[in-house]
Amino acid sequence: MLVAACLSVGISGQSSEPQKKSKSTPQKVEIMKFFIGDPIEDSGYETGPLHIIYSDGTEIVKTLPPLEASTEKETYFNSVGFSDVQLAEDRQTLGWTINVENCCTSYSIPLSVVVFRDKQVLHTFSQGMMVWSWKFVQRGKQVEAVFGPTHGTDVGDDCLYDVKSGKLISDTWGDGNESSQAITPDAPKLADTPGDDLIHAAQKGDLPRVLALLGSHVDVNSKLSGNLDGGTTALIEASKAGHLDVVKALIAAHADVDAKDEVLKETALMYASGNGQLDIVRALLSAHSSVNARGNYGTPSALFEASVEGHAEVVKALIDADADVNYRTSTGTSSLMLASSQGHLDVVRVLIAAHADVSAKEDNGDTALIDAAANGHLDVVQFLLENGANPTDMTNYGGTPLKAAAEADHVDVVRALLTGAANINEMGRDGTTALMSASRAGHLA
Numbered sequence: 460m461l462v463a464a465c466l467s468v469g470i471s472g473q474s475s476e477p478q479k480k481s482k483s484t485p486q487k488v489e490i491m492k493f494f495i496g497d498p499i500e501d502s503g504y505e506t507g508p509l510h511i512i513y514s515d516g517t518e519i520v521k522t523l524p525p526l527e528a529s530t531e532k533e534t535y536f537n538s539v540g541f542s543d544v545q546l547a548e549d550r551q552t553l554g555w556t557i558n559v560e561n562c563c564t565s566y567s568i569p570l571s572v573v574v575f576r577d578k579q580v581l582h583t584f585s586q587g588m589m590v591w592s593w594k595f596v597q598r599g600k601q602v603e604a605v606f607g608p609t610h611g612t613d614v615g616d617d618c619l620y621d622v623k624s625g626k627l628i629s630d631t632w633g634d635g636n637e638s639s640q641a642i643t644p645d646a647p648k649l650a651d652t653p654g655d656d657l658i659h660a661a662q663k664g665d666l667p668r669v670l671a672l673l674g675s676h677v678d679v680n681s682k683l684s685g686n687l688d689g690g691t692t693a694l695i696e697a698s699k700a701g702h703l704d705v706v707k708a709l710i711a712a713h714a715d716v717d718a719k720d721e722v723l724k725e726t727a728l729m730y731a732s733g734n735g736q737l738d739i740v741r742a743l744l745s746a747h748s749s750v751n752a753r754g755n756y757g758t759p760s761a762l763f764e765a766s767v768e769g770h771a772e773v774v775k776a777l778i779d780a781d782a783d784v785n786y787r788t789s790t791g792t793s794s795l796m797l798a799s800s801q802g803h804l805d806v807v808r809v810l811i812a813a814h815a816d817v818s819a820k821e822d823n824g825d826t827a828l829i830d831a832a833a834n835g836h837l838d839v840v841q842f843l844l845e846n847g848a849n850p851t852d853m854t855n856y857g858g859t860p861l862k863a864a865a866e867a868d869h870v871d872v873v874r875a876l877l878t879g880a881a882n883i884n885e886m887g888r889d890g891t892t893a894l895m896s897a898s899r900a901g902h903l904a
Contacts, residue, residue, distance in 0.1 A: 489514045489550040495541050505540035505558060505567060511575070519578055523557075536560040539567050543590075547599025552576045552622060554602065556590050557583075564609060572604050574622055582625040584618070587671050591615050601628065618675065626676040630656050654681020654693075661693035661709065664702035669693070669709070679712045682721070690721035698727035698743065701736045706743070716748040725754040726761070732773050733764030740773050750780045760786055766794040766810065769803035774810065784815045791821035799827035799843065802836035807843070817848045824854030833863035837871045840864075850876050 491514050496507030509521040527535040540558040547553070553576070556569035571585035572593045586606040593604035600622055607615035619628040657677050660668040673679060682690035694714040697705040706727075710716065719726050728748040731739040740761075744750065753760055762782040765773040774794075778784060787793050795815040798806040807827075811817060820826055828848040831839040840860070844850060853859050864872040 487551065488517070490546055490553055493544055493546065493553060495544065498540075503537070503539065506542070509541045509544065509555065511553060511578075513578070517578070521575075521580075534562070536562065542569055543593065545593075545595060547595040549599040552595065552599035554593070554595065556593065561609065568609055572602060574602060576622070581622065582620070584620055584625075584675060585671070586616055586618065586675070587667065588616065620675070624676065626678070627672070630672070630675075630677075654678055655683055657681060658683045658691065658693045658696055661702065661705050662696040662700055664697070664700060664705055666702075666704050666708060669705050673708065673712045679709055679714045680718060682718075692718045692720070692727075694718065695720060695725075695727045695730060698731040698736065698739050699734060701731075701734065701739065703736075703738050703742065706739050710742065710746045716743055716746045717752060719752075719754070723755050725759075725764075726752050728752065728761045729754055729759070729764050732761040732770065732777065733768050735765070735768060735770040735773055737770070737772050737776065740776055744776065744780045750777055750782045751786065759788065760794075762786070762794045763788070763792075763797060766803070766806050767797040767801055769798070769801060769806055771803070771805040771809050774798075774806050778809065778813045784810055784813045785819065787819065790823075791819075793819050793827070795819070796821065796825070796827045796830050799836065799839050800830035800834055802831070802834060802839055804836075804838045804842060807839055811842075811846050817843055817846050818852070820852070823856070824852075824858070826852050826860075828852065828860045829854065829858060829863050832860040832869065832872050832876065833867055835864070835867060835869035835872055837869070837875060840872050840875050844875065 490511060492510075492512040494510050496510060498504040498507045503526045504523060508523075511519040511521070513519075521541070523538045523540070526537045526539075529535050537560050538557050539560060542556045542558050544553065544555040552574065554572060554574045557571050557573060558567040559570045561568045569590040570588075571583050572590055573583050574581045576599075584602065584604060588606040589609045591605040591607045593602060595601070596603050596619070602620045602622055603617065604620070605615040605617050617629075617631045619630075620626065621628055654677060657669065657672045657679070658681065660672065679694075680692060682692055692714070694706065694709045694716065695718065697709060716728070717726055726748065728740065728743045728750070729752070731743060750762075751760055760782070762774065762777045762784065763786075765777060784794060793815065795807065795810045795817065796819070798810060817827060826848065828840065828843045828850065829852065831843060850860050861873060861876045864876060
């Protein structure tokens with residue numbers, strides 16, 4: 460039988476001198492006594508109920524859930540006992556651990572810390588590991604607990620929680636005492652990086668850790684402290700790395716799907732689009748991520764990122780979600796120009812089918828056709844010509860598709876442009892023709 464812990468309250472003496480009448484201030488009801496009862500014989504429980512007695516005579520009895528029998532298809536690990544009951548200095552807050560059956564030992568282990576105040580359970584804290592030790596801090600305002608492996612003397616996870624909100628204040632791996640499995644005296648109490656752990660776990664695709672941290676009320680929208688890449692979030696990192704299950708868990712925990720990092724100002728959708736993470740793109744769009752959000756450096760969009768990298772299926776998904784196919788950056792660049800310059804014919808097809816402007820010009824006069832011609836992308840050049848691109852367009856500096864192809868010695872492109880009605884004798888603003896440009900570059904073909 461577990462020994463009961465009892466507390467008593469002293470009563471102050473009364474003065475014999477007359478006093479002025481004043482409004483009485485009701486005293487707070489305090490926890491006067493608590494104890495764990497004996498279990499019923501052969502019940503399967505290790506302890507009986509937990510009794511909590513208040514100064515007003517109220518008694519609260521906490522019991523454990525009914526035991527469930529394991530079957531061939533499903534194994535149950537039942538809560539079988541109360542242990543390590545502690546009363547905070549405020550005498551309003553009580554806590555205890557719950558012992559649970561364990562697969563790998565012949566005895567149960569404490570897996571969670573329960574905090575009780577105002578005659579009800581406030582929070583249950585767990586990290587999915589054994590509770591090595593725990594205590595109240597600052598008169599019951601905080602709870603510190605060390606979680607760690609059941610066997611051995613591996614390092615522990617020292618966690619500090621705010622009792623009122625239930626939020627994790629600090630989470631410092633390795634601050635449990637390895638030899639005694641206890642809280643170390645010098646364990647940090649006010650570390651401001653619980654969100655960093657979540658972000659690192661999301662980046663690695665560590666779903667169990669992510670779920671444990673979310674269950675501990677870590678802010679799902681925390682931004683990484685001291686990050687040279689600029690204050691990224693867990694959702695951004697999981698989206699970059701392609702961890703769909705983590706992305707879904709973060710979205711379910713109400714992650715801000717439109718949060719941006721601090722430098723590039725790009726969202727999770729932008730990163731996922733640029734990396735070709737189609738399933739993640741769909742998950743983010745389903746969570747109403749802004750498909751036309753803009754970033755820094757010429758204000759690219761998710762569609763820009765997918766187009767320049769050649770992810771046609773992602774481009775299609777973004778367009779289906781109403782991405783602006785004719786959005787232009789601060790310098791006039793369009794998604795079609797980017798895809799054309801990189802030779803991504805499948806993306807070019809999708810964009811033009813969605814009515815991308817094949818004649819759009821950058822501020823310097825460049826067009827999708829000029830970009831494709833300059834880089835020797837014959838199939839893109841032909842497709843653009845078939846869809847109305849003008850082979851005689853001229854840049855601000857006198858360049859044309861034909862001159863661009865000739866200067867780079869893209870003979871097949873030159874032939875395609877001539878077939879498409881490009882004028883071989885057309886003179887640019889610099890007074891030269893395509894033939895002159897090719898000759899100057901030493902291309903005799």
